[in-house]
Amino acid sequence: MIILCKIVLLCGKRRDGGMMSECFINTKRYTFKKGSTVLQVLMETDKNYRQVLVVRKNNRLCDLHQKIKDGDKIETLSINTREGFRCYQNSLSFLLSAVVEEYFPQKRLIIEHSFGDGFYCKFSNGQKVSKKIIRELTRLMRKKIKERIPFVRIERTKKGIITYFKQKGKKEKVQLLGFEKGATIELYRFKDYIDFSFTPLVADSSYLQDFKLHFYNPGFVLRFPQPMMKHVNKNFPDEPKLFHIFEEYEKWGEILGVPNLISLNRKIEAGEISELIKVAEALHEKKIARIADEIKARWKKLRIVLIAGPSASGKTTFSKRLAVQLRVNCLRPITISLDDYFVERGKTPRLPDGTYDYESIGAIDVALLNKHLSLLLKGEKVTIPKFEFSTGKRLKGKTIAMKKGQVLIIEGIHGLNEKLTEQIAKEKKMKIYISALTQLNVDQNHRISTRDTRIVRRIVRDNLFRKHTARETFGIWKNVEKGEERNIFPFQEEADIMFNSALVYELSVLKRFAVPLLRSVTSDQEEFSEAERLLKFLSFFVDVSPGEVPPTSILREFIGGSSFLY
Known part of the structure; x- marks a missing residue:
């Protein structure tokens, strides 16, 4: 079992003519030679030092080769932390890229997107991946x-680095660095292989013992050990529906002529962004219309539509746009909010820290919801509750009844969990999963995480509508992610339909909103390292004015200016 190791190093007075530094490690006093690296210190003081992958030094993420200076504050991070796990993922991806370049120079590796418990990878231009190649890799x-x-x-x-990449024939990286504003570039070297990384990497390759390559036609999955587990799972957690959505949106990228960030930036610089936005939005609308058509086709039996997805996926706007398309099909939707079916606060489950766990299915009065749904399907009137968040009490709400041509739309994080509507026959309901499954990558070796897209959306929205700082959103996000891991992601494959709310151009628009908010996180705050990482990857985007974004766009839910009422 890999355990989380947290150590605080506070360098203090010098001894022996200034050659030594005095430090406190977990309340114990040690002295170290001036100029020691983090790794050297850990090797002398922590028998579990191999579990430390990366450190937060003065709230900046650093690798273990960094030297310690007087007054440095260092927190060590294992694979069980988000930062440590990301470091492990990126280090293993770096290793894979180096091996392919050295031993398979005729092949071009593309690391596409997260899938199962790893990253889906393939070779470009239809080059085949075989089980023999997987074994050799x-x-x-x-x-x-x-x-x-x-x-x-x-x-x-x-x-200098552009010249190096030109000599290596890496045109994509040369073009990408053309958008970088700085005069110097930080990179990592692994023997003769050089590339940039958005996070620090592990100290050396021996830290990367646990991985598997899983053949998944037409490519393969680079699999990682999950946090709190010592080894990669024996069985691959296949998600065929999710994979199909990623593949579908990759084809959309081809339709748009935007397979990666470089091509997006080129279109922006060429003044073609207006057309790109229109086509991207039209593809969204076409997909929503098709979902509405399927609901219409099944309407005689299908009466309930459940919509679920993680935070900042655009569920609310999607629901409203779907309702419009249902009206086009002569169906009249009725919307019910799961929030109104919260149990009263005194009955709400609690998290280990004592706070209320509103994201647990135990926070929903499932019995009452099923009773009301059953009555509505029979054509009876129901007085639905209205949850008062300020008091934690459930009051009487409006009275509704389902008439001919009406469909119930229920939006909430537990929509895919069969327990939520266990008394309703499956043929009477449709489950829709929505998430921002980012199909755009920085380049062939660097993917853009779906989580990163969602946190940028959330930072912008929270500031605009709730006056939260980026730091406050980062603080909330930790518990949000934990809730998603428990209550949403395990049920993804239960969905009848999946909708990808990501827009190929959105980070270029979000950038001008997000950058000043991220810059407001100062170096004396713990969240600084995460803000710095997001700023680094956003720096490669050419920004776009929000004026071209249509008022019905899902993106308007986060940047404001929507024609829908929320």
């Missing part, structure tokens, strides 16, 4: 791991 990666090759952070001038 695994053997070569294991070989590099045994050699304990260090990941070394280097700094080069922008001009």
